[in-house]
Each structure stands twice: as C-alpha cells, then as structure tokens.
Amino acid sequence: MPVRIIDLSHPLYDGSPSWPGDPGISVAEHCTIERDTCCVHRLSLGTHQGTHIDAPAHYLKGGAGVDSLPLERLYGKARLLRIPRGRGGRIGRADLLRFDEHLQEGARLLVHTGWDEQWGKEGFFLEGPCLDLDAAKLLAERKIGVLGVDMATPAADDAEAVHHVLMNAGVIIVEGLANLGLCPDEFTLVAFPLRFEGLDGSPVRAAAICQ
Numbered sequence: 001m002p003v004r005i006i007d008l009s010h011p012l013y014d015g016s017p018s019w020p021g022d023p024g025i026s027v028a029e030h031c032t033i034e035r036d037t038c039c040v041h042r043l044s045l046g047t048h049q050g051t052h053i054d055a056p057a058h059y060l061k062g063g064a065g066v067d068s069l070p071l072e073r074l075y076g077k078a079r080l081l082r083i084p085r086g087r088g089g090r091i092g093r094a095d096l097l098r099f100d101e102h103l104q105e106g107a108r109l110l111v112h113t114g115w116d117e118q119w120g121k122e123g124f125f126l127e128g129p130c131l132d133l134d135a136a137k138l139l140a141e142r143k144i145g146v147l148g149v150d151m152a153t154p155a156a157d158d159a160e161a162v163h164h165v166l167m168n169a170g171v172i173i174v175e176g177l178a179n180l181g182l183c184p185d186e187f188t189l190v191a192f193p194l195r196f197e198g199l200d201g202s203p204v205r206a207a208a209i210c211q
Helices: 093-097 133-141 159-168
Strands: 004-007 026-031 040-044 052-054 075-082 108-112 146-149 172-175 186-190 201-203 207-210
Touching (some): 159 172
Antiparallel strands (some): 004 207
16 A cells, blocks of 8 residues: 655745744855855754754753654654634643543644644734643643644643643644644654754654555
C-alpha cells in the first residue's frame, strides 16, 4: 500500500510571520555559485519561528533544552482531534472528553481547529483559539506525551499557566502545525527539532505519514 506524506509545517522564508516581539526571520545570500563556486545563505531567526517545538526551558527555569527531548516521543502513532474553532474560540475539558478513549498516557494528540488557514493574516498569533486552563489540566492528568496544535500557541489568555501545567507534566508541545485538515484520524507523526544545545525551542519539519 503506497505511503502518503503530508507536510505539517509552514514555509520559512525571509520575512515570514513571527510572533510579535520575537526576532524576525532573515535570509540573506552569503555565497553565490557565480562568485564563489557554491551557494550558501545566512539565516537569522528565533527559536520559535514557524512550526516549532517548545522545550521545557521555554517556561520552566532550569527546564530541559530542546536537545534533551527524547526523539522517540516525536515519532510514532498520533491521533487527530477535530475541534473546529474560530477567532477567540476556547477549547475546554468537555471538548477534549469527547475523545476520552484517546487521552491516554504517552499519546500524541494533534488538535485541528482550522486556524492554520489564517497563517500570514492579521491576528493569527494573538487572536486564535486556545485551550483553557482546565483543558490543559486534563491533558496533564492523563499524562499525554505530545500536544500539537494548529494555532500559534495552545493558550493566549493563560499562556504562562497553561505552559507550566503541560510542561511540568512532561507534555511536549508542538505549535503552529499546518495542513491537519488533510490528515486522517490516525497517522504516524514525525516532528524532530534541530539539536540546539540547551535552547528553549526549535523550528521543526513536521509530517504526517499516512498508510
């Protein structure tokens, strides 16, 4: 049976969207084939650019860096939770309990709200849907392994509290996923970060491998 791979990452390019206040992304030519016999570009970007992983060090003092995250947690069977939400929408405990049988220890859960369609538009970062604190506590109680979202952040109003709850429970957070609407309910997730020593996050090339 042929394998279908769905790219779950937003493109990165000079000036592509960045969280307000974070470093922007700059791509500049450094060497050219005509002048230097090879092509090399210089990159400047923040650790939370585009589709990315939050390491515990992002919110927890002394927390693990992105290079310490176990790669096996970021590869394997994943479950899609379809919870449509628009601007300012909230996802609560009751919304997650519709998928109760999938809220298992170590589970990789990806929340599809449809907000990724607003990528590059005004309000994408600060006005999107998000989990409320009670929903985050449920995921922490169930000790899920990975939470992926198609929003810029899983929480807007209670960002610090939600991140603390999830990270203290060992949940790995993947933010800014794309194209979840093209995925089946179950697939194999691949979302490996770059090996930045001790850093708080990393862009990822996430993908869904579908049978």
